Each structure stands twice: as C-alpha cells, then as structure tokens.
Amino acid sequence: MSGFRAFLPCLIYVVPAALIALGLPPRVSDLGPGMALIFGMLVLLGGALLHLGYALLRARERADGEAAGAMEAVAHLERVQRRLEGDFAQMRNALADLQSRPEQNVGAVVAEVKVLQSLVERLYSARAAVPEPVAAPSPAAAKPATPAAPATNGSAMGGPSLPMPPVAEGLDEQEILDLVREGLRENAVELALQPIVSLPQRKRRFFECFSRVRTHDGGVIVPEQYLAVAERHGLVTAIDNLLLFRCIQTLRRIRKGNANVGFFLNISPNTLADRGFFRDFIQLMAQNIELAPALVFEFPQRALAQADDSLWRDLDRLAQMGFRFSIDQVTDLDLDAATLSGRHFRFLKLEAARVTEAARSGLLGNDPKLLKRTLDSYAIDLIVERIETEPMLLEVLDLHVDFGQGYLFGEPRIAKSDASGTQLS
Numbered sequence: 001m002s003g004f005r006a007f008l009p010c011l012i013y014v015v016p017a018a019l020i021a022l023g024l025p026p027r028v029s030d031l032g033p034g035m036a037l038i039f040g041m042l043v044l045l046g047g048a049l050l051h052l053g054y055a056l057l058r059a060r061e062r063a064d065g066e067a068a069g070a071m072e073a074v075a076h077l078e079r080v081q082r083r084l085e086g087d088f089a090q091m092r093n094a095l096a097d098l099q100s101r102p103e104q105n106v107g108a109v110v111a112e113v114k115v116l117q118s119l120v121e122r123l124y125s126a127r128a129a130v131p132e133p134v135a136a137p138s139p140a141a142a143k144p145a146t147p148a149a150p151a152t153n154g155s156a157m158g159g160p161s162l163p164m165p166p167v168a169e170g171l172d173e174q175e176i177l178d179l180v181r182e183g184l185r186e187n188a189v190e191l192a193l194q195p196i197v198s199l200p201q202r203k204r205r206f207f208e209c210f211s212r213v214r215t216h217d218g219g220v221i222v223p224e225q226y227l228a229v230a231e232r233h234g235l236v237t238a239i240d241n242l243l244l245f246r247c248i249q250t251l252r253r254i255r256k257g258n259a260n261v262g263f264f265l266n267i268s269p270n271t272l273a274d275r276g277f278f279r280d281f282i283q284l285m286a287q288n289i290e291l292a293p294a295l296v297f298e299f300p301q302r303a304l305a306q307a308d309d310s311l312w313r314d315l316d317r318l319a320q321m322g323f324r325f326s327i328d329q330v331t332d333l334d335l336d337a338a339t340l341s342g343r344h345f346r347f348l349k350l351e352a353a354r355v356t357e358a359a360r361s362g363l364l365g366n367d368p369k370l371l372k373r374t375l376d377s378y379a380i381d382l383i384v385e386r387i388e389t390e391p392m393l394l395e396v397l398d399l400h401v402d403f404g405q406g407y408l409f410g411e412p413r414i415a416k417s418d419a420s421g422t423q424l425s
Contacts, residue, residue, distance in 0.1 A: 165212070165414075166218075166219050167220055167221075168215050168217070168220065168221055168225075173229050177226070177229050177230070177235075179215050179221055180221055180229075184239065184242050184246070189211055189214070189243060189250075190211070190213070190214050190414055191209055191210075191254075191414070192209070192413060192414055192415070193209060193263075193413060193414075194207060194410060194413075195207055195409055196383060196403050196405045196409075197405070198402065198403055199401055199402065199403060199404045204409075205262065206261075207261065207263050208263070208264040208266075209264065211246065213226070226239070241274060241281075244267065244268075245284075247265055248265075248291075250415065251265070255290075255294060261294060263294060263295055263296065264296045265295060265296070265297055265298065267299055268300075269302070269306075275311075279314060282317055285318060289321050289322065291323075292321055295324075296324045296347060297318065297323055297324070299327055300329040301327055301328070301331060301332065302329065302331075316343075316344070319343075325344050326346070326347035326348065326383070327345055327347070328385075330349065330350055330351075330354075333358055333363060333364070337375055337377070338378055341378035341380055346380060346381060347381050348375060348381070348383070349385050350383075351384075351386045352384050352388075352392050352406065355396070356395045356396065359395075359398075368398070372401060382399075382402050383402065383403040383404070383405060384401045384403070384405070386405070387404045387405065387409070388406050388408055390408070392408075
C-alpha cells in the first residue's frame with residue numbers, strides 16, 4: 001500500500017505525457033509521431049523533475065525535524081546530566097562535612113543522605129505530591145522586607161561585612177522557577193544573618209537566619225518573588241524544606257568557628273504540614289544535637305494555632321534534645337504564657353509598631369509592663385522586632401523588653417565561607 005501511495009503522484013504527469021505522445025498525431029495533421037513523442041517526453045521529464053524536487057523538499061523537512069528532535073533529546077540529556085552531577089555534588093559535600101566530624105557515626109550519614117534524597121526527588125518531580133501549600137513565609141526566609149536603612153559597619157561577629165546582593169528583577173515566572181531550581185541544585189543558597197541585640201545595651205546576642213537564592217549573575221531571588229510561582233507548580237513545600245536543610249548545613253559550618261553564637265531559624269507552615277519530611281528532619285537534628293544550645297526554631301502563631309497532637313509530640317521530641325522554640329508573627333496578644341512555656345517556648349517576638357500601638361491604645365491593660373512581667377514569670381524572653389528608628393526604640397525601652405531586632409541595629413548580611421571554615425564576614 002505504501003508503494004502504491006508513493007507511485008500515485010507519478011500518474012499526474014505520466015498519464016498526460018502518454019496522452020500527448022499517442023493521442024496528438026491523429027488529431028493534429030501537421031504533427032508527426034516523432035514530434036508528439038518529444039512533447040510527451042518533455043511533459044514526462046518536467047513532471048518528473050517537479051516530483052523529484054517536491055520529494056527532496058519533504059525529505060529535507062523530515063531530516064530537519066529529526067535533527068531538531070535529536071538536538072532537543074541531547075539538550076535534555078545534558079540537563080539531566082547537570083542535574084545528576086549537582087545532586088551527587090550535594091551528597092559529596094554532605095558526606096565530606098560529616099567525615100570532618102569524627103564523633104559522628106554512620107547514623108548521621110544515613111539521616112542526612114535520606115533527607116537530601118527525598119528533597120531532590122520532590123524538587124525535580126513535575127508536580128510534587130505535597131500538602132496544600134500555605135501562603136506564608138518560607139523557612140529561614142523571610143518576613144516581608146523592611147524599609148531600606150543605612151547599612152551598619154561590621155559583620156555579625158564584628159569584622160568587615162558583605163552587603164546583601166541586589167535582588168534580581170524583571171524576571172518572568174519560568175525564569176524565577178528555573179533560577180530557584182538551579183540555585184538549590186548548585187548549592188547557591190546564601191545565608192543572611194540579622195543581629196538580635198540585648199536592650200538597652202545593644203549587645204549582639206543572637207542572629208536570625210534568612211535565606212536568599214543566588215543567581216548566576218550575582219543577584220538573589222527572595223521568597224517574595226518565588227513563593228507564588230512555587231505554589232502554582234506544586235513545589236513550595238519541597239523548596240521550603242530544601243532551604244531549611246541548606247540553612248542547617250551552613251549553620252553547622254558556622255558553629256565551628258563561632259561556638260557561642262545563637263541563631264533563630266524559621267520553620268514554615270508548609271514544612272510543618274509535610275509530616276514525613278518534618279519527622280526525617282527531627283531525626284537529622286538528633287544526629288546534630290551539638291547545635292541544640294545555639295539553635296532556636298521559630299514558628300508563626302497561626303501555624304501553632306492549627307497544630308494537632310501529633311505535631312506537638314514532634315515538637316516535644318525536639319525540645320527533649322535541648323532545642324528551644326520561639327513564636328513570631330503574633331497577631332493575637334491574648335497569649336497563654338503558661339501553655340507556651342510548658343511547650344518549651346522560650347522567646348516571643350512582637351513587631352515594634354504593633355506592641356507600641358497596643359500599649360498606647362490600652363490593649364496591654366492599664367500597665368503595659370504587665371505583659372513583660374507575665375512572660376518573665378514563665379521564663380519567656382520578649383523580643384521586639386522591626387525597630388527602625390531611635391524614637392521607636394525609646395518607646396520600646398519604656399516596656400523594659402529583653403531584646404530588639406531591626407535595621408537600627410543591623411541589616412541582614414551574608415555569612416561568608418572561606419577555606420578555613422565558615423565565618424561571619
């Protein structure tokens with residue numbers, strides 16, 4: 001059948017050529033058989049040439065299509081190769097870091113590789129099977145950006161500092177998604193640290209961790225850019241979890257040279273909702289229990305209000321290892337300090353504008369300092385964040401708070417690694 005279809009176009013010019021060669025001489029008296037045959041041959045040759053040209057054109061189009069398909073297949077294989085190389089590099093880095101700690105056993109290696117493997121699988125699935133995403137800040141990332149303020153000199157540890165790289169702008173959805181995936185694959189997560197100071201001395205006591213994904217041109221992608229994109233592609237939980245994992249890896253290196261520094265690390269509602277990952281994460285922290293004195297896990301008030309008994313049991317496991325907790329993004333000031341303390345919360349964060357307005361409007365009662373005294377009685381320290389100006393600080397000091405955070409005391413700055421380890425610079 002295919003041979004007949006290939007021969008069928010030939011009839012278009014073979015039949016007319018035969019009719020001319022055989023049928024013209026009887027009808028045209030001046031035209032002899034020889035001349036009719038020549039005309040028939042010319043029609044046959046012209047048709048054959050046209051047919052051949054058309055066949056060559058179709059063959060070229062097919063060849064171009066096959067070549068394009070082959071090039072796309074090669075490009076896909078190259079992308080897969082780069083992805084696998086990046087994944088293996090991540091695992092090698094994790095294993096090398098664990099091998100540098102001789103006190104760790106095989107369980108530490110297994111826990112870290114297990115978490116990394118599950119995160120890589122989720123990140124590269126077309127549509128990760130994740131719980132319904134919650135529109136909230138991602139781990140270690142980010143609360144909404146505060147207004148720009150003059151940069152403070154000095155690093156988190158008092159040395160020269162690195163300013164935050166510029167935020168990459170003008171990107172479409174696919175570019176943002178590709179840059180975030182590439183940044184996570186290439187271990188390009190920057191850990192920025194903002195100081196938390198004791199008041200009124202302004203002595204740096206802790207640092208809050210914020211994650212930024214570095215792009216190939218030196219800029220950064222911030223959560224405000226990628227959260228909505230990640231949600232639409234079913235990747236928000238995988239990205240949240242991998243960012244949290246990266247922050248823990250970086251903090252572990254920082255601790256080698258800064259053993260007395262404490263860090264606040266945000267846990268997003270997406271991570272809490274992903275119970276499988278969160279339990280693997282708890283197992284990972286059990287293998288890194290040396291971080292417990294220096295690491296405070298921070299949870300939004302809204303996420304804790306929705307917590308079930310299973311989540312509280314998981315948090316209790318972390319607390320039994322020595323990790324402390326903080327509650328932030330507080331919108332309801334009707335707080336049960338006794339319950340929070342019993343569940344191992346040792347810090348409570350309030351925004352400066354919210355707490356000062358509450359004090360002025362009487363929402364804190366006749367004595368605004370009563371909230372602070374109540375928290376003190378349950379061993380909960382009050383941190384007022386987003387302090388941006390000296391007048392704002394004066395209002396906060398009237399409440400006798402323990403700690404302050406905001407651009408007035410220092411903007412987030414990059415924790416820089418060098419060949420001798422990781423230092424805050």
